[in-house]
Amino acid sequence: MPTKQPVAIVFDTFGTVVDWRSSLIADLTAYGSGRGVTADWPALVDAWRAAYHPSMDRVRTGELPWTTLDNLHRASLDRLVTEFGIKGLSEDDLTHINLGWHRLHPWPDAVPGLTRLKSRFIIGPLSNGNVSLLLNMAKFSSIPWDMIFGSDLFGHFKPDPETYLGVAKMLNVRPDQVMMAAAHNGDLAKARACGLLTAFFPRPGEYGPNQKRDYAAEQDWDIVATDIQDVAAKLGV
């Protein structure tokens, strides 16, 4: 057990709590089949995710005003549908596909592990998703968050410090009373730089055959675990 017990634990969500890649590939493949629309859906999903950081960077650098992740996803989708030459999708289809990010399934350990942690700590996502995305996902997948720390609450995307410090401010606690949990070393490094506690566990299947990093802890994070159930065990709950 680490010396310091947090008051709250906030979780990166895409990849850390939910398996976005498998969920979206299954969701879009089934939807395309039902609508008679042919496409290389796995490749579309990978290209869509590849557009994630560059699209947020346009906001973070000031090129775009504040834009929710839902709207960034939609702009990337529109571009990719053209690039992939996908035909026959109506506006309703595109809206439905874009909301695929609200219909992601958790990794098997996530809901039982979070349920254990919720018994002692405040738990919430600290994600680049907007509140409505994260809330709809929580309802869809029965994720038992206490509070949704969507990026729209702060008007900033991670890794801007306004997100990590914004959680502490909103909870009226010190930064070192908040623990950031993520499957991504980079996210944790930025959280630690803001004074937060950190918990790492790997998700080696997040990117499928395209995974290139985050197989193991790269710093002496306060907790290094195998998954969320193991985070709970290491915190003694």
Add this chain to the structure above:
Amino acid sequence: MPTKQPVAIVFDTFGTVVDWRSSLIADLTAYGSGRGVTADWPALVDAWRAAYHPSMDRVRTGELPWTTLDNLHRASLDRLVTEFGIKGLSEDDLTHINLGWHRLHPWPDAVPGLTRLKSRFIIGPLSNGNVSLLLNMAKFSSIPWDMIFGSDLFGHFKPDPETYLGVAKMLNVRPDQVMMAAAHNGDLAKARACGLLTAFFPRPGEYGPNQKRDYAAEQDWDIVATDIQDVAAKLGV
């Protein structure tokens, strides 16, 4: 069942979900007894609550910059401790007493009724409390909110329209897809003016012997119920 089913139901909290008066009187009486501090705690609680609207109005009119309800409560408490001639309270005591608003107990129907509603709708408090107050209260009393709509998310107190409309915007739905539930006709009138659906149920014991109003619905609210369990029944869950 009303024609329109909401996507989300947001609840006034003090008085509507939790019994602030009985909770605080019991909490402060026990604490004072343990600390050997004598006071007319019921009268202090009533005076403290009487300071609630005037203190928020100082923010709403621009006399004060944005101030959380926790901090308004504390300023009122400091004044009242002097006015009531209460002696022997340390800074730690005052902090503990002020956080009594985080330790309020729900009315008996609240948690079972909200649990039913949560199965179909997004549920959250829409309260003048700040996020940390409402979140600590939810943890203390096992209130199963999906999301905490604290006044600090909007930088406004009810009945400013930014609060009611802010929920719809944050959820990316129309105002008439959000239902405001309250034991206070005035709150519902302001919510309806913003286009929200409305649900009323009375809490005739909220103010103890000092209750003066809100014994019954004063408009044809979309739902008029006896309590939160009955709201669930009237929505068919």
